[in-house]
Amino acid sequence: MSLGYAIDLHTHSLRSDGALEPADLVERAARRGVRIQALADHDTLAGAAEAIAAGDRLGVRIIPSTELNTESAWGDVHILGYFLDPADAALEERLCWLRENRGRRIELMVEKLNALGHPISLARVKEIAQGGSLGRPHVAQALFEAGHVATYDSAFDTIIAKDAPAYVSRVGLTPLEAVQLVVAHGGVPSLAHPFTVVGLEELMPLIAAAGLVGIEAYYGSHPPAMTATCLSLAGRYGLVPTGGSDFHGRGEHGAPLGGVFVPPETIGALEARRRPNAAATMAAVSVEGES
Ligand SMILES: [Zn+2]
Ligand SMILES: [Zn+2]
Known part of the structure; x- marks a missing residue:
């Protein structure tokens, strides 16, 4: 018996702050009826291979993904990056750096x-x-x-005191950098849980211009009005409405696996917006040039 919806584009495993091993997470998702699942651990694709292997066994298509937290005055801007390549060494370098x-x-x-x-x-x-x-x-x-x-x-x-100009308190990508990083590596960026953004209407044109493709309109704790706002923003900026549970398995936040309805056409719409992995191509060229 299937308890959840077939698509879940936002899940976390033990490879970041989730509670389950990637294979266990996929198994639980499969039991709930999920057939397409994005494993979106923070700043890492380390669980992708294990999740894909489990997915092959259980009939769940795994989309290798990550979720990038950002630092800015815009509040909690989290960028999901879909269809990333776990073997992209240049990307792994950036994630490791993060x-x-x-x-x-x-x-x-x-x-x-x-x-x-x-x-x-x-x-x-x-x-x-x-x-x-x-x-x-x-x-x-x-x-x-x-x-x-x-x-x-x-x-x-003096020079590196907390109130000095050279002092850096927190480290991370800006929202624009996160979007650009995903795009440069052939991924498809979507704005996660937009209700945590401060100044959403002002930020949208900026990240849309930077290459944002999706907006997580369907999210467990979104009130209907927030979903409506996201769908209207999607229309205005030509974005694909995405959705997911943000399941962590720790009970603090997120819906159950497959707990949020995501329209079936979402996957095709996201895939249609994929671009070649320009960063990996450039890295390969520069390595050749060095030898
Ligand atoms: Zn998040
Ligand atoms: Zn998340």
Whole structure:
């Protein structure tokens, strides 16, 4: 007996913050009648192969996907990236980079320091860290060595203090960067649970212009008015309405697997908007050029 709908384009496994192994997640989805499922773990495609293998066995088509959180003044803007290639090494590099956001934070700080007239090199900062997880102490040491501060300690009170222009508090992609990352890697981006966005009407034209393809109109906790708003935005910006449970299996949020109706034509509409993986092609060309 099938308990849920056949399409679920938003699920999470243990490879990010879900509670189930990818294979167990697919098995549970299959039992509920799901036939097409996007595994959209945060910043990773690590569960895709296991989910696809389970899906092959159980008759569930798995769409390798990820969900990218972003940092901006627009509130919680999460971008789902569909039809990504788990074997795309250039993409994995970017996702890994996101996961290691500690390192990214420091990289950004070094960029800012250079722009602000306190030049240090990231290479030197990494040398100081000796393979360890990068942090402000390594930046402070590099600043001291380069003569930008009188003492190591004073860097924390001056150039890289919390209120200094070079300070970077949180790290992540902006909404536009997340959309562009998915598009560049041949994926199809959709705005997840739009009700968490602050200033949705203002953000939409910006991310639509950046290449957004879908909007998650069908979502468990959306009141009917929110779904209507999303459908109207989809019409205005030529977007495909998508939907999913956002199932985590931890009971905190999300609908049951297959718990949200997603129109069958959604998959074809998303597939029709796929573009070649330009980033992987460029990476292959540059590797050839180097050899
Ligand atoms: Zn989310
Ligand atoms: Zn999610």
